[in-house]
Amino acid sequence: MNDKTDTGGLAAHAIAGSQSARPAQPHPVERVFEYHVDMTTGFQGALDFRDPEPGPVPLARAARTDLAHGAWVDVLTGWLPEPDALFDTLVREVPWYAERRAMYDAVVDVPRLLKFYAEGAPLPHPALVNAREALTAHYPIPFATVGLCHYRDGGDSVAWHGDNSGRGAHEDTLVAILSLGATRPLLLRPRGGGESLRFPLSHGDLLVMGGSCQRTWEHAIPKTRKPVGPRISAQFRPRGVR
Numbered sequence: 001m002n003d004k005t006d007t008g009g010l011a012a013h014a015i016a017g018s019q020s021a022r023p024a025q026p027h028p029v030e031r032v033f034e035y036h037v038d039m040t041t042g043f044q045g046a047l048d049f050r051d052p053e054p055g056p057v058p059l060a061r062a063a064r065t066d067l068a069h070g071a072w073v074d075v076l077t078g079w080l081p082e083p084d085a086l087f088d089t090l091v092r093e094v095p096w097y098a099e100r101r102a103m104y105d106a107v108v109d110v111p112r113l114l115k116f117y118a119e120g121a122p123l124p125h126p127a128l129v130n131a132r133e134a135l136t137a138h139y140p141i142p143f144a145t146v147g148l149c150h151y152r153d154g155g156d157s158v159a160w161h162g163d164n165s166g167r168g169a170h171e172d173t174l175v176a177i178l179s180l181g182a183t184r185p186l187l188l189r190p191r192g193g194g195e196s197l198r199f200p201l202s203h204g205d206l207l208v209m210g211g212s213c214q215r216t217w218e219h220a221i222p223k224t225r226k227p228v229g230p231r232i233s234a235q236f237r238p239r240g241v242r
């Protein structure tokens with residue numbers, strides 16, 4: 001998560017969705033507060049507390065798109081067949097925090113809530129453990145860490161960036177994203193400019209970025225003025241990739 005450009009205001013919509021966005025400068029991060037979720041504004045999907053939940057569907061069914069410069073993307077819609085209980089647990093039980101970052105001359109709110117599980121940290125739901133195991137069994141690099149983002153509504157976003165801190169800066173790597181809750185598009189564009197590709201991600205969908213994608217492409221979740229409910233993404237990364 002090297003060069004995300006974050007602003008709290010709607011002006012960031014232009015940043016996240018525009019071809020002319022400037023790359024952000026590295027910036028200090030300030031943890032602001034632990035966030036308590038008001039479930040009255042939570043995801044309105046039917047909740048399903050059946051246990052055990054069915055596991056992820058086989059990753060061999062993922063559809064691969066080869067991109068330029070040695071990058072590729074795998075997409076598997078409906079990877080988790082019954083993700084409601086997972087979503088509900090994450091909204092309620094994850095100790096979400098907000099951050100503020102210095103950007104240029106201002107300090108701005110990071111427009112989403114966050115939680116990071118380092119390698120070896122207990123995960124908040126067994127479905128995340130199963131998902132990480134399934135990814136590790138299918139792809140050639142083991143997945144170690146889990147980052148969570150909570151987009152409360154269409155005003156939350158993540159701006160153009162590549163996960164190119166650490167190993168992602170100079171090696172091909174993998175970043176797998178499990179999307180839960182409201183459908184939001186993940187955009188990809190070649191680093192340095194070019195047409196962007198749009199991958200709408202819905203409840204239970206998986207998108208895996210591979211090859212040189214974190215070095216040669218950027219991705220973003222743009223803001224939207226459309227009414228959208230909350231979304232959570234779980235990012236699975238190999239050791240040393242942020």
Ligand SMILES: O=C(O)CCC(=O)C(=O)O
Nearest residue numbers: 001149158177186221233
């Ligand atoms: O929420 C997503 O799908 C993307 C999150 C992301 O790009 C990041 O946290 O680095």
